[in-house]
Amino acid sequence: MSDPVITVSDLTLAYDRKPAVHHVNGSFGKGSLTAIVGPNGAGKSTLLKSIVGLIAPSEGRIDRHGLKRLDLAYLPQQAEIDRSFPITVADTVALGLWRDTGIFGGVSAAGRRRVVEALASVGLHGFAQNPVGNLSAGQFQRVLFARLLVQDAALILLDEPFAAIDERTTADLMGVVARWHGEGRTVVAVLHDTEDVRAHFPQTLLMARELIGWGPTSEVLTDGNLRRARALAQYWNEGHSHAAHGRAA
Amino acid sequence: MNLYAHLIQPFADYGFMRRALVACLALAFGSGPIGTFLVLRRMSLMGDAMSHAILPGAAIGFLVAGLSLWAMSAGGLVVGLAVALLAGVISRTTALREDASLAGFYLISLAAGVLIVSTRGSNIDLLHVLFGSILSVDNEALLLVASISTLSLVTLALIYRPLVAECFDPGFLRAIAGRGSLYHVIFLALVVVNLVAGFQSLGTLMAVGLMMLPAAAARFWAIEVWSLAAVSIAVAFLSGWAGLLLSYNFDMPSGPAIILTAGVFYALSILAGRHGSLRARYFPGAHFHSAPEKTS
């Protein structure tokens, strides 16, 4: 494996005082393209948030190897964004230029060019002045990807980026992900569709609150592992606490 | 009838009318943009709660120094900021969310303020604190209001980007800058400061009216942040102008007249505004919009 970009050691995360992630160990390699997969409630989003720095570890540590906040680009699930806010597509994408503009700086001509290019890359050429509220779900997701493009980050973290959008958009945005991988950026994405994962993601992290497998997709996404994941999910869905369960192989 | 005589003459004739009008202009520039953000951030009722939180602070200032501009403003500022911070802390550390804790403070503050004023002053004093007296604005008060408006506009310009990010996509701001709450606090401070500016002229009950009603009305006429703010400022100033004329011609108390005028603008906007009004919904007429239809 290449140099690690993020290493987690014995990481345990609690969310609202409920256990979400247990004793995860491993590293994301530089330039890797990893899918995080698991049943509902498996702690996938929580793990991603802890890497971004939004949740502090209850136990264990996260080693970011010198990576700074602004070197990360994070795409959360859409819930918190106020679509009715009066902002244009261009201004939304331009938020991604934060690293260059800072809080007070204006957007330079070069920055504006990058915004236009990014919009073209995601198939939204000509949409720059549209208010964000008029867009469909798929179009809006493209805008968010354009913003990620403009952020020019070394590590890109995506939480369910293709949920509730159409096939065409999913395919186009998958192309953007591939482009990032081609540029040597490290990409980690939480995904539900295992077919997508097998098709496009060389690495997989399979978890069900505890780590089940982390490595090449073909080795991790085995029937045995997937059955194990489902069993664990059933276990905690029936209301059992996770305390006395064994560690992953 | 002579338009000049009706619309301009009263201000030409009386210095107190002129000063009141200038105060309205300054207040419009300060409160308009702040009100716009309050509405966009869905914090309209929070603005109301903050204005009541100011009351006991102003009342303490009144207790110490009578109807003194500086004492009451300082008192209002200190208590207002304290309540804003306290509400934030409580919402972060306990189960109670910010709106509920503010509601609690609101009621306690209002009662405390009335009590404090009543211990020293008469009913008239209480009326002054609650409803202000825009007609007795002197040069000192004008200076205070103008300074606050300028400070407010400059600060807003400086924190514009993080403020917009915090309204629109707080998750992004948290991930990128990690200090979202700082801008929230700065914004709350601006709200308090503008309410303090307003309450000398319009009283604690009404000051928030000039902040919220024009901003709410603006949503029916504009769709970008800067134009929303501009319309808010315009409506606030026009409300001041018309309200003062109503007070002049029909012997109405001036503070409430101004706020009621703003209310009328708001009602008219709901009925006949350009965007999202009843008229736009049921009688669309010509198409103004150029936004493309939704495609997949």
Next chain:
Amino acid sequence: MRTAAAALAFGLALVSTPALAKEVSVVASFSVLGDIVKEVGGDKIALTVLVGPDGDAHTFEPSPADAKTLANADLLVVNGLGLESWLPKLAAASGTNARFATASFGVLPRDMNEDGKDITDPHAWQSLSNGAIYVRNVEEALEKVDPADAPTFKANASKLLAELAGLDQWTRQQLAAVPADKRKVITTHDAFGYFGAAYGVTFLAPEGISTDSEPSAKGLAALTDQIKREHIKALFIENMTDPRLMQTISKETGAEMGGELYSDALSAPDGPAPTYPGMFRNNVPKLVAAMLKN
């Protein structure tokens, strides 16, 4: 005859308040009257005043304690002329056997306009010649109730009458310094009708404002116009608690507040107008000073 009178007085005294055997118990309705009665009666009487200093005799609400005081009184001195509308009920409720004396008996009454109605102006004491009538009426009433002390009452009354005569002259002298066209004042006090008539001063009510509500722009404009029209700089407005409003008026017109006048009641003993003569000694210089600025 003397013995019989003494026996009668003694008997009366026995029937009235036991603690004050020899003194006549007198109740005066309000502070101005109270001062006159005190001066004339001296230490021969026990005086209670119903509406004390800074009180409002027009809107006074008597308490049960007042009824009790009245019940035990020998003499009740009232202003009359409609000032004490609360008195008949109080007297009936107390069931008192006291004698009644109306201090304004013999005064030539004026009319005034209150709330749109024409009524008799009760503030007769604002003219010192009426004040003299008050003194004589009080003296006569006291002598009827307590004839034994008549000489004392006569002497006290004469002294007070002399003082009032001197005060009257002094007032006219002071006012003479103000030219006729400047003898105007704007005031919310409506009690100076007799003063104005006696001493040649015009008292105008302020237009547009009242003491118990916030002035509107229209009201302020009306007051400003009135001040400018009448060329008046002298303002005496009660209870204007917002000093900034006064400043607004001053800036607009140059008018200023002339200070505090006492018209319906005396001040507290340590105040500027603790006695009836003291009231004039407080009011007149302030009026003169303010009018000279007109």
